[in-house]
Amino acid sequence: xxTLTCRDGAALLMDYLExxxxxxxxxxxxxxxxGCPRCVEFLRAYRETPxxxxxxxxxxxxxxxxxxxxxxxxxxxxx
Amino acid sequence: MEVPLLDSPSLEPNDEALARRAGEGDESAFxxxxxxxxxxxxxxxxxxxxxxGEAEDALQDAFLQAYRSLGxxxxxxxxxxxxxxxxxxxxxxxxRRRARRPAEPLDAYAPRFDETGRHAREPADLSxxxxxxxxxxxxxxxxxxxxxxxxxxxxxxxAFVLRDLEEMPTAEVASVLGIEPDAVRQRVHRARLLLRGxxxxxxxxxx
Numbered sequence: 001x002x003t004l005t006c007r008d009g010a011a012l013l014m015d016y017l018e019x020x021x022x023x024x025x026x027x028x029x030x031x032x033x034x035g036c037p038r039c040v041e042f043l044r045a046y047r048e049t050p051x052x053x054x055x056x057x058x059x060x061x062x063x064x065x066x067x068x069x070x071x072x073x074x075x076x077x078x079x
Numbered sequence: 080m081e082v083p084l085l086d087s088p089s090l091e092p093n094d095e096a097l098a099r100r101a102g103e104g105d106e107s108a109f110x111x112x113x114x115x116x117x118x119x120x121x122x123x124x125x126x127x128x129x130x131x132g133e134a135e136d137a138l139q140d141a142f143l144q145a146y147r148s149l150g151x152x153x154x155x156x157x158x159x160x161x162x163x164x165x166x167x168x169x170x171x172x173x174x175r176r177r178a179r180r181p182a183e184p185l186d187a188y189a190p191r192f193d194e195t196g197r198h199a200r201e202p203a204d205l206s207x208x209x210x211x212x213x214x215x216x217x218x219x220x221x222x223x224x225x226x227x228x229x230x231x232x233x234x235x236x237x238a239f240v241l242r243d244l245e246e247m248p249t250a251e252v253a254s255v256l257g258i259e260p261d262a263v264r265q266r267v268h269r270a271r272l273l274l275r276g277x278x279x280x281x282x283x284x285x286x
Binding site for chain 1: 106113117118121122125126134135138139142143146190192195196197198200201202203204205206207208209210211212220221224225227228239243244246264267268271272274275278279
């Protein structure tokens, strides 16, 4: 029987999601999560956080900056 | 195995071939590299600096530094990794130059546990951050997501941006930042925990 707590599980989440935990530790996390709705929901949010932030910061280079970069580099290269 | 057809007129030369030619003084090869990477480098430095003006300065510095250093490019790293290292340093230098107003740290958004080590919040509250993009007005989310990333300590921000936003492999992030892969993983993990709590706060539930 596992003695893993939610706090212990939270500390291992990155390794857990990437599949890099030792098999016995992974089994402990699996056993805890299977009986812990809080960890199921926390895991869901932890996993989605990078996606939400990635999609919210998908900056495109402004056309004006493409032109000013060309001018800047041409001047420094003596063109 | 796929063999790059460097001289085929119908295919673009690969990054490393262009970099070698640019390093030998071929100006058109350098211009091709700028055209190929300017969007990606801009997005990276914009994420790292949190500001339009500093991103512009970092973008210019990065490509100028790359131009000056291409003669020393030996292809030991992939060209994008090499360029990202230069761009990351340019962005971090911009951050150090500016007199940043002290950002309120995100530590308050770390997960909370009770005395037995159990999550302090109810299950329904714990996953709400996963739906921040459904629950929040898009414009508000975009503005506050940028603010949240900007409020990360610089060490966490650089690792998180490269690994989770630019989706670089951990080993390449370690190479760019000059730290061990384990340190990358620890920083990314800490950033995810804080940002999850921050998103949770945005949707009205404390972490």
